[in-house]
Amino acid sequence: MVHEAGSSDEMRERFDAWVAAENKVEPQDWMPEGYRKTLVRQISQHAHSEIIGMQPEGNWITRAPSLRRKAILLAKVQDEAGHGLYLYSAAETLNVSRDQMEADLMSGKAKYSSIFNYPTLTWADVGAIGWLVDGAAIVNQIPLCRCSYGPYARAMIRVCKEESFHQRQGFELMMALSQGTAEQKAMAQDALNRWWWPAVQMFGPPDNDSPHSAQNMAWKIKRFSNDDLRQKFIDMTVKQAQALDLEIPDPDLKYNEETGHWEIGEIDWDEFWAVVKGHGPASRQRMANKRNAHADGAWVREAAVAFAQKERARAQKAAA
Amino acid sequence: MSDIATDNGGWPLFEVFIRSKQGLSHVHAGSLHAADAKMAIENARDVYTRRNEGTSIWVVPSEAISASAPEDKGALFDPADSKIYRHPTFYTVPDDVECL
Numbered sequence: 527m528v529h530e531a532g533s534s535d536e537m538r539e540r541f542d543a544w545v546a547a548e549n550k551v552e553p554q555d556w557m558p559e560g561y562r563k564t565l566v567r568q569i570s571q572h573a574h575s576e577i578i579g580m581q582p583e584g585n586w587i588t589r590a591p592s593l594r595r596k597a598i599l600l601a602k603v604q605d606e607a608g609h610g611l612y613l614y615s616a617a618e619t620l621n622v623s624r625d626q627m628e629a630d631l632m633s634g635k636a637k638y639s640s641i642f643n644y645p646t647l648t649w650a651d652v653g654a655i656g657w658l659v660d661g662a663a664i665v666n667q668i669p670l671c672r673c674s675y676g677p678y679a680r681a682m683i684r685v686c687k688e689e690s691f692h693q694r695q696g697f698e699l700m701m702a703l704s705q706g707t708a709e710q711k712a713m714a715q716d717a718l719n720r721w722w723w724p725a726v727q728m729f730g731p732p733d734n735d736s737p738h739s740a741q742n743m744a745w746k747i748k749r750f751s752n753d754d755l756r757q758k759f760i761d762m763t764v765k766q767a768q769a770l771d772l773e774i775p776d777p778d779l780k781y782n783e784e785t786g787h788w789e790i791g792e793i794d795w796d797e798f799w800a801v802v803k804g805h806g807p808a809s810r811q812r813m814a815n816k817r818n819a820h821a822d823g824a825w826v827r828e829a830a831v832a833f834a835q836k837e838r839a840r841a842q843k844a845a846a
Numbered sequence: 847m848s849d850i851a852t853d854n855g856g857w858p859l860f861e862v863f864i865r866s867k868q869g870l871s872h873v874h875a876g877s878l879h880a881a882d883a884k885m886a887i888e889n890a891r892d893v894y895t896r897r898n899e900g901t902s903i904w905v906v907p908s909e910a911i912s913a914s915a916p917e918d919k920g921a922l923f924d925p926a927d928s929k930i931y932r933h934p935t936f937y938t939v940p941d942d943v944e945c946l
């Protein structure tokens with residue numbers, strides 16, 4: 527643990543050594559401003575993704591084809607709300623307020639994962655999201671359970687425990703469709719066609735285009751490079767697609783006997799950056815929904831505060 | 847402790863402690879915002895016990911918690927390092943004497 531003593535260079539050196547030795551950093555410890563800022567950005571962005579991520583799936587709750595599927599989807603979406611809250615709490619330990627984070631999300635200053643800017647057109651999309659999007663999220667998040675920042679690591683352990691059902695229910699849903707009628711199977715394939723590339727892009731820009739990667743690795747915020755994580759996801763998902771008897775929409779996909787890895791075709795990074803900049807097919811709708819929900823809920827928040835104040839005044843009077 | 851509900855409309859922060867099983871102590875699970883303690887318990891139920899993680903919940907306004915300072919760690923805890931005689935393994939006793 528590093529506390530304030532000595533010059534900032536000395537503290538910085540002790541911090542680097544502390545983190546390099548696989549020690550955890552806790553909220554009250556001294557940390558470089560860059561470390562704090564990076565974490566605030568990453569954790570709040572992650573929290574926003576969980577919250578906005580409820581929309582594409584929430585879109586299908588009322589239209590789930592059975593009570594079983596509806597209960598599962600409700601539970602999943604509720605979990606995502608929980609994930610958002612664990613993460614906001616972790617970010618708040620870094621001296622950024624919840625109000626500030628919410629404001630930054632709604633003003634468009636803060637980003638969230640671009641994957642949630644794609645629309646859910648059919649029921650199969652609910653399966654594809656669980657299987658691919660939660661699947662990719664798990665690959666990303668498991669190393670974060672060992673992140674050097676204690677509150678983030680602890681939040682991620684909770685999140686990861688809950689995510690595995692998300693991925694499995696999605697795979698099971700895809701399997702039901704793929705083993706169903708020809709129409710159902712076509713629906714599953716169509717969902718895979720639309721979600722595959724955005725899911726592959728979830729790991730972020732290629733290593734030669736991620737300028738902060740080295741520093742984040744040294745700080746033990748990041749454990750594996752974007753491309754390494756992406757490769758892990760591709761290898762596991764190609765096999766799962768085979769088990770589903772669905773085809774990955776990539777004519778260049780091939781197995782490399784030497785490396786033992788699946789190789790994919792060119793990723794469309796122009797599309798990725800366009801969506802990041804807010805030009806995704808559902809970007810405006812996601813933001814409008816979030817802003818409206820916040821505005822519509824204002825009276826509830828105000829009433830809750832007024833009620834709490836009234837109750838407290840009443841209790842004080844009774845005690846007097 | 848100052849106002850539970852802050853004037854800016856933001857809800858104050860509560861720390862949540864969960865007892866996972868009868869007979870165990872309450873353990874810190876995380877934190878959340880709520881207008882008052884009652885709402886904090888209701889929200890804690892939804893946020894921290896969706897999978898039978900709890901049989902009882904405590905919530906405490908975060909600002910009511912006093913914590914030791916990181917820089918006091920040495921002064922507070924190092925003195926115990928040298929007191930190895932507080933542990934049973936410090937003592938040498940014959941192997942064949944039972945119940946020791």
Ligand SMILES: [Fe+2]
Pocket residue numbers: 576605606609685689
């Ligand atoms: Fe999640």
Ligand SMILES: [Fe+2]
Pocket residue numbers: 576609663
């Ligand atoms: Fe997530």
Ligand SMILES: [Fe+2]
Pocket residue numbers: 606660689692
């Ligand atoms: Fe999830």
